[in-house]
Amino acid sequence: MKSIARHGVAAPPARSARPCRLGLAALAAPWVFAGAAPAVAQPQTYQLDPAHSWVHFEVLHFGTSTIRGRIGPVKGSVRLEPSVGRGEVSLAVPTASVSTGIGFFDARLRQADLLASDEHPEAYFVATRFSFEGERVVSVRGEFTWRGASQPLTLNALRYACRSDTTAAKPVQVCGGDFEGELLRSDFGATFGLPFVANRVRLLVQVEGRR
């Protein structure tokens, strides 16, 4: 019974893999027919580069100075289709990786009343509402899930560019940028230290994706 049930659960992904293969074939098509027809823009999928994909946060301490921390690397992929103004991103942020430069502070941040890294090892950002200016991503609106709570979050590009990385064995297309967002930690139930440590958290997201 159980193995049948498992088989039943496993079946849909196997079926859904077919359109994926078709998708890849379609991706190859513009190259094959490049000379014959104008290239039809296709979505391009970029995998995040762990050396250049991090979340930095900033939060004001006693209204005086800014505490900074880093979480990451961020894992995930981004699908971009600038010609039709579409994009899709799904990112996971490993909260236990928090690093402020102070070991005991990091340990405190991982506790249940702040990052809650044991119960919720990852935070997620999932978005499908992309704004472009030409080929450039200018903002991404989606949902941020942290500590099991989901809230809308908009990330605005402070800079964005694409380039060809010719240092790799095969040239790799790289797109990336800096994105900025802001959240109120109380919206996610992370209220420890309020109001001495501010409610407003500024997020600075560095991201580079490769394909």
Added chain:
Amino acid sequence: MTKILITAALLTASFGAAHAQSASYAIDPTHTFASFEIVHFGTSTIRGRFDKKEGSVTIDRAAKTGKAEITIDMASINTGVAPFDGHLKSADLFDVAKFPTAKFVGDKFSFSGDKVTEVAGTLTLMGKTQPVTLKATNFSCYVNPMLKREVCGGDFETTLQRSAFGITYALPMAAPDSVRMLVQVEAVKQ
């Protein structure tokens, strides 16, 4: 070895009643960091920080003078990417074996009211000393309820040209000359 030294500041003796408001502060290493930002291939910003530092600050808010000395352990550079940290410490870049520390000495404080707005001085990095002005984006003093002492601090920033210190590796393509420095500092009254 990994102990973070908190050096208490000098004075008190030579300054008397005439400078009653002059106070010395020891850097709180848990709220004092030098971070840097540099753009990678014109695409995204690499951020890093130096985790070990020591220093002291004296401020006379009545006389509107001050002095700050902060020494940074260059080997404590931390970007989150270990191989990159290794490269940053190598002779290509910071050459930490030869130049283990960097030092900022700020001796020209500007005030607006009793708030520090700017600290000008020198930065010695890679054996070269250059003038540097840190501009405050935040500054205030408060009584810390746990320490039950006055803490003064803020956020400061400046932009350095790394070539001025002889750090020219990968210019200009991979990383530009401009490096933005962000300094968080809090110091506890002694």
